[in-house]
Amino acid sequence: MADTGFQPVSGFDLPRFAGIASFMRLPMIDLDDPRLPRVDIGLIGLPWNAGTTNRPGPRHGPRQVRDMSTMIRAQHGVSGVRPFETVNCADLGDVPPNPADLSDTMDRITQMLTQLRRAGVLPVCVGGDHLCTLPVLRALAADAPLGLIHFDSHTDLFHSYFGGSMYTHGTPFRRAVEEGLLDPARMIQIGIRGTAYDSEDREFAAAQGIRIVTIEELFDRGLKDVMAEARLIAGTGSTYVSYDIDFIDPAYAPGTGTPEVGGPNAFQALQVVRELVGVNIAGADLVEVSPPFDNSGGTAFLAASILFEMLCVIAPALAASRGVD
Amino acid sequence: MADTGFQPVSGFDLPRFAGIASFMRLPMIDLDDPRLPRVDIGLIGLPWNAGTTNRPGPRHGPRQVRDMSTMIRAQHGVSGVRPFETVNCADLGDVPPNPADLSDTMDRITQMLTQLRRAGVLPVCVGGDHLCTLPVLRALAADAPLGLIHFDSHTDLFHSYFGGSMYTHGTPFRRAVEEGLLDPARMIQIGIRGTAYDSEDREFAAAQGIRIVTIEELFDRGLKDVMAEARLIAGTGSTYVSYDIDFIDPAYAPGTGTPEVGGPNAFQALQVVRELVGVNIAGADLVEVSPPFDNSGGTAFLAASILFEMLCVIAPALAASRGVD
Amino acid sequence: MADTGFQPVSGFDLPRFAGIASFMRLPMIDLDDPRLPRVDIGLIGLPWNAGTTNRPGPRHGPRQVRDMSTMIRAQHGVSGVRPFETVNCADLGDVPPNPADLSDTMDRITQMLTQLRRAGVLPVCVGGDHLCTLPVLRALAADAPLGLIHFDSHTDLFHSYFGGSMYTHGTPFRRAVEEGLLDPARMIQIGIRGTAYDSEDREFAAAQGIRIVTIEELFDRGLKDVMAEARLIAGTGSTYVSYDIDFIDPAYAPGTGTPEVGGPNAFQALQVVRELVGVNIAGADLVEVSPPFDNSGGTAFLAASILFEMLCVIAPALAASRGVD
Amino acid sequence: MADTGFQPVSGFDLPRFAGIASFMRLPMIDLDDPRLPRVDIGLIGLPWNAGTTNRPGPRHGPRQVRDMSTMIRAQHGVSGVRPFETVNCADLGDVPPNPADLSDTMDRITQMLTQLRRAGVLPVCVGGDHLCTLPVLRALAADAPLGLIHFDSHTDLFHSYFGGSMYTHGTPFRRAVEEGLLDPARMIQIGIRGTAYDSEDREFAAAQGIRIVTIEELFDRGLKDVMAEARLIAGTGSTYVSYDIDFIDPAYAPGTGTPEVGGPNAFQALQVVRELVGVNIAGADLVEVSPPFDNSGGTAFLAASILFEMLCVIAPALAASRGVD
Amino acid sequence: MADTGFQPVSGFDLPRFAGIASFMRLPMIDLDDPRLPRVDIGLIGLPWNAGTTNRPGPRHGPRQVRDMSTMIRAQHGVSGVRPFETVNCADLGDVPPNPADLSDTMDRITQMLTQLRRAGVLPVCVGGDHLCTLPVLRALAADAPLGLIHFDSHTDLFHSYFGGSMYTHGTPFRRAVEEGLLDPARMIQIGIRGTAYDSEDREFAAAQGIRIVTIEELFDRGLKDVMAEARLIAGTGSTYVSYDIDFIDPAYAPGTGTPEVGGPNAFQALQVVRELVGVNIAGADLVEVSPPFDNSGGTAFLAASILFEMLCVIAPALAASRGVD
């Protein structure tokens, strides 16, 4: 049972358009706050897009997701889960990026995430571009490699870009495998589609035993069947969930830098998250929301809805594992 | 057979971008017009949003729907129905709201709708927010409670908001049941989804015997199956059809104040209306189109397309029942 | 000299696109915070638009202004004033409105502002529509009527709307004069233009001795000359400054509900504020920013720039009067 | 004194966001209406853009101007003129264009305008692109050439386009002079700027004695001085006023197809109209509003404001000349 | 095997946001270029919309499609086809239209396409409105009628518009059949939906034996089944593929002038193209992208993705037929 001090502001007390926008209207707790040790799940912004190879903007993602997340209420419409009453959730603010120094910023992210891990906080990160995931994994997989369930239209498994640049949003999972942060045998990438320069990423995946599910396979087999396989691949070990908003069709999520047409719709986008029940989730992220390409906020609202679905899966599992409630 | 004086202006005579915009390019007839008694179906605007709890705007809905409805032509593409030749349809203008007085405006709506009912006009209303439905029901159910087929992402069955406010767009059907305007046993709500503050609405529905079909059930069973049940629930008695545009996924209908992701697509949005054939429809509405959140007009065009589908169901039934044609 | 704990977050420490958005990136302090008594100037959001007669939206104003105000830095480009180092400034959050109850919300605003007045906090309010100003004045003028310097395209001096509604955004200053909150002889309204239904407001102004400066007079005489007169009219007594964003031409500030073309440009919009030096300001507001009509944020950024100009006038005067520094 | 039957709907009776949108909320009167002979000034839509050489869209202009003109009230803010009480004004609908036949459409325009001229209606036309002006002039100058006061960034005096096409929005005034519809000695073009292919238009103007005032001259001398010259040039004879919205800087009027940067602001855009007092105006138009390039409606609202200024000049003069009131 | 000189610029050498935008970043080759005879597939812009009956804009289509097509890479995600390495592809520029002369422009299109046909270039055209297809067919079917696989929400089989205009975007296929350019027995139209004025088009189709597949049939039977029928109807003879972007639901492709709600999603929009394998394609087009109605570029990016799918079908077939590689 969560503490009363960790409840979101209700729209009946303060209408949803009012008030300073934190993630899900949760209390804002910084790293020096004495309440930090009581936080079970921390929502963290990673406002950084140094890895973006084409259309920039995800550095503005966390703030817009915070804004639109004020439309999220307390209870899941289907399952009735009330995550904020289940475990203590909080908005832990943003990792301060250094826009002019890529490796410094990666270190800052790793450092804050390491501190949270030590404090027993399960992180749910909001990007930022997909390169953000690498320093997060460096913190979470410091002891042992993690499994990965990855929703995306791209594999992000490329070797390098622009004549040798090793750190872009097209390479994080290649690096993570090379660094031993992820166990290839426990990795699955779902929703892959769109054009490519070559097959170098897929060859790497094949060589490493990483499972790739293209959008065609996803639609042919159905989401439930593929997600059953995903749970099997992830197994019982600690697993990271990484969700790139461009997994979803750009009609639903136009606010992103590298869209690929022909993806899942919003219902399916939520459904795959619901199917994560049973996975041993060590952390999660939602990345690549780029406000300049959707200043209506629709993409950010969809992102907030997905984050809520994540919390509805993670919170009960965490409560159970910690003997909370 | 409709009168020739009640035909919409053809795009071949006056291109669709030209001319003053009335609903479907129909003749504009006010309540003092001698032609009023000959009107069978009246399209009425309810430009009012005093019940909106979050993002305002539906007061601008009727005008934008009028504008975009000029792209609608005379004949249904599948069924070949030509509603404007079947019965006399007209644009009866807007109920003049009082933006500063909630109960005064509700009275004005009830009053105009009562007058139309007495004149034998079947009303198809264009909101406005969903609170508009309550005063319409007060007029139409003055003699006996109606059945309800309700498409929405929300139940709008809550007791009150903001510390006791009984009249918001989240409460109209609660009030209507309490006032005896609707027969709970003949009510079905379809498409319900999204987060909630609590289950108070669903408990009320369960206690009253109101049937709620969540989006999950709708997609699992299929629209035709659910609509067959809807027809069964509505039975042969007079039934009101209330269509909240946020029933539809916000990728298709972004112009609304309280979207919930993961809804039906536009094809399905039309399909559920087609499945209303056989229902004894006493009136209908289409609400919650909020132009400030979609000034492209796409949402309003979808609304106009749904309204046309409604007319293609209602007009033949009305003609049959009145022995017209 | 301000406390170090009241400094805005620097863009060099946390880039301006990062972090939770408070006004000017100032510390967020609620009414229970022990730091409250040390606050000199409080920025307060009034997310409420129950008085809006045409296009709604200002309830969303405070949050968008917070967001865009993160682009404001620490020091004025011309005068070199550093307001946040001069006195203690803070974001005091929003007054929680009741969207369904007009008089309840006015009471809430008056109550919070009264509490702040007693705590010695000078309020700078961010609307909300212009009706918000009335309950603020009720708090600030509880003891004696205030002078008013009012920038607007409308006088907001009308008697009533829609058949007798006394409280809309077109009536606050009429009410305030009637209630004895403002001293007509110390009132000036600047920038008045646009069409009107009648001259009832101007006749009231003439009868009361309220000075109205039309846009034509403003441009003919020049801003400095008019502002010199404004200072003379306000005199040495306590004066309220009310700034409606529709004072400015809609090319610069499209995000508002009742624009009138032909207003001042952005440079002039700042200049009139600079000319307030010497006025004994008891409180100020900036109202009518309506995000749904400018989701680019340009209007809100202009509003934030005006608010900073206000702070650069108010902070040094306050420091002097309080013997701070 | 105007008839009571010709008054616009008041925003106090029917809020401005409500009701079917006619120009200025005036009564809609078609050519068969028995009230036609009582109309003094007719607002007429010309939804046609067959002459557009680059970015299309003005065919949608009249409807958007109608929509935004509902924000115009009854009385001028400066002069106090109440045009709708001075003479009978009405919305006469649109000339039905034939989008596929240029000369047929020009004939239709000329025909309707001829009919109105015979009925004693002074026309104020809303385009459409600038080619619309030619067929209007053919109707109004059937007996004798008119003078012209022309606000624009282009001269529209070119000989032909695209290898010999004589009828585009770049040629109407060349044709009108050639056809003897305009008296070159009584023509003035104001605001000319931007790049050109060559000087062919200016050479024609010079040869004919047409006065061209570039934007540089306009700003150097001031609007009042230039307008005094314009009145002198127009003299006492019948004069047509043609106002291309691209006269105004595109920051104020982005919704147009051929913008030229560096034009007047909105205040100046109104001011030049006010300076037409004393001119013997036989008709007027406002053209080139292109909604697809400004679906916020800001350009159309500025156009509506200019149209109201025109009415405030034309109505009193007309009343005087007709001995009305 | 394609020539190295015909490869698109790689995003690794020149990032996708950089460089002058040609279709797919292919070399730009004009008709006088000595490389022309080596071109196998030519991408050609037809920036012309003289046939548009309602909302204009497709004249701007080719440039926006070029811009967004820079996001397309070299290899198909599913099939692995690398069209640019298979045959020589190039951007051949635009046919210069004459916006003021309909038949002159049609002649110019026919003339350029005839020249390309003689040079052995297979054309893939980018409109422009659907009337563009007629002059293309005049060139390609000069010797013998073609088959047609046509994706659209409209049949474009009407006789005439606006009182006799024979050449609009609603008539090209009627004209093409009448002129003997298409073999009705080898024609199929897929996705037809929306309202109509009458059934005149369908009666013509029925009389001629043209197969029409409504959207209902398409969804009921499934895309693969319908496309199998399409291949059967097209047979082994030369067939033209015409793809109107309004085939797709407007949530995915809002940038078009005559949308009809309830169409296929983006995945399905690509899928139907993939199912063209085996058809003897003589040429293809993608029309009705109207940038003013989607300046986000999303519609154009979907169009570019469809064009790439077309190339992935056409290039291997062409290589096989020509014995290339």
Next chain:
Amino acid sequence: MADTGFQPVSGFDLPRFAGIASFMRLPMIDLDDPRLPRVDIGLIGLPWNAGTTNRPGPRHGPRQVRDMSTMIRAQHGVSGVRPFETVNCADLGDVPPNPADLSDTMDRITQMLTQLRRAGVLPVCVGGDHLCTLPVLRALAADAPLGLIHFDSHTDLFHSYFGGSMYTHGTPFRRAVEEGLLDPARMIQIGIRGTAYDSEDREFAAAQGIRIVTIEELFDRGLKDVMAEARLIAGTGSTYVSYDIDFIDPAYAPGTGTPEVGGPNAFQALQVVRELVGVNIAGADLVEVSPPFDNSGGTAFLAASILFEMLCVIAPALAASRGVD
């Protein structure tokens, strides 16, 4: 007299909406083109924004400026200058940036600009963010320091950002002075305004003798007077002109990342360029156009208009100095 091969495509031959978009519709000439030595003025894109500290996007600038520059014609409206007939102008394409490597990209820019300098091409660069100017200056000032006339709302003279980063768009002129590329005594910065973190930049300027003209001084003295001073400061030596689009008020140029309200209007934005006649210009740039913040293209069109004004100043001077024509 320019070569006929260097003329822009005329809108009479190919309408302005048609054709592949190069700068001003000029011929595209790459560095290997044999025509390169005949180029007098080269327009070069610098699609790079690695120095952007807040809202990203200028990497997309060159392409959007190319697109909108197709609306520019051949001849200046006031002066009658026809720059493309005066000297040979061409679009030389973009410097290929490396988005992942800041110093590599700076080297690439310096290298290409050095090559052009040796080929006798005067460069007019289109950014990209303001850091782009530094590597350009490294090429142009390789032999001797240049003078600088700099239009901007920021000085860009800061020492470093984010804890020591020396290369951002806030530091290029500091670096350029330190590297001896600019002669401080011959530098003037015009239009400076907005908030600042501190005065460190101004202190550097004061110490170095760099002249700063704030917006207040600019408006007080008038543009002509300030520009006379600018010409005096620049003297007869080689001078670089750097134009940041945020010099202009954001109502006119919203498409930029770090706007400051209260700047010059579009007319003034052109006027300052016209006043450069007499300056010995060695190169120029126009930077910080950020398409994601203005996808209407209005900002880019203003940028294109400014570039044309630059050409009208540079081309005649160059022709005179080279004895051309």
